[in-house]
Structure formats: structure tokens, C-alpha cells
Amino acid sequence: MLLIRLSQQPSNMSDVHSANGTASGAAVAAVVAGSKDTILLLEDNEAIANLISTVLTRVGLRVIWCASAVAGMKEFKAQPQAFALVISDCRLPDGDGRLVCQQMRSIVASLPVLLTSGRIRTDNLAPLEAGKNVQFLPKPYAPSEIVTRVRQMLGLAPPPRKPASAGFV
Secondary structure, eight states: OEEEEEOOOTTOOEEEEETTSOOOHHHHHHHHHOOTTEEEEEOSOHHHHHHHHHHHHHTTOEEEEESSHHHHHHHHHHOGGGOSEEEEESEETTEEHHHHHHHHHHHSTTOOEEEEESSSOTTOOTTSOTTSSEEEEESSOOHHHHHHHHHHHHTOOOOOOOOOOOSOO
């Protein structure tokens, strides 16, 4: 798993984390270059970000994690066409995730957005319009729920099921 955490440090330094604690420059460049399987995750809770990143990378997606609204907007503006989806907590330490996503959608109008929150109600997605490639997933949620929702929003088929065996070879 490769997880890039873009911090809110003024020095613009970023911390790169992988499953074994290291990441090659080529791997980082491949994720940062982006593709239609790259997710931008805006989440200030490191445990939740690690969980989401782990389950999404296990199904073949790439995740770039930003812990603040400012870092997320900066990353998005650097390569707006690189992201297939943005997952954002509604309440970030330095701003409203809904407003950040609205700014991103002013750059890429068709950008799918999945908002999450443990405090914001589902009927309060303003300034974003529900049903316009915008969905809401209340916290807490099971890892399988986020995978299902992301697959649905990206139009990805569910993984094939293994055929049942009658016990004979």
C-alpha cells in the first residue's frame, strides 16, 4: 500500500508512507502522476485515512491523502484531471469539506464527490447538490460500505465471485 500524506506544514513538505515504511521515488511519481483510478482523500483523522486507504488500495485504487482543506486544494489544483473521485470529511481542521469540494467542482464540474461525516446530516449537503455526482456516507461505516460506494460512483463492476464447488475435482 502506498499512502501519500500531504501535511498542512508551511514548508510544503509531504510524508510518504507505505506498508513497509518506505516508498520508492518511482512509486510516488506514479501515484502523483494520477490516473482514473486515483482518489483524493481529505480526512484529518489519521486512523480513518489509513483504513480508507488500505481498503481502497486492496481493490486496485490509488489514494492520495491530505489532512487539511488547504493541502487538498493545493494537490487538486496541481493536477485537477488526475482524480477519479474525491472523498472528503465535511469537517476539516481548516475548513468545510463541502466548500472545498465545491471549489474543486468549479474546476472540474463532473468530479464525483463522496462526503462523509459523523456530525453533518445527509440532507445538508449544501453547497453541493445531492444526486449530481455527489453522495453522502455517514460515519461510522464499515470498510465494505466505502468500497461499495466508491465502486458504484466510479462505475466499476463488483469483483467476480468464485464459482461454487460441489466438492468434486
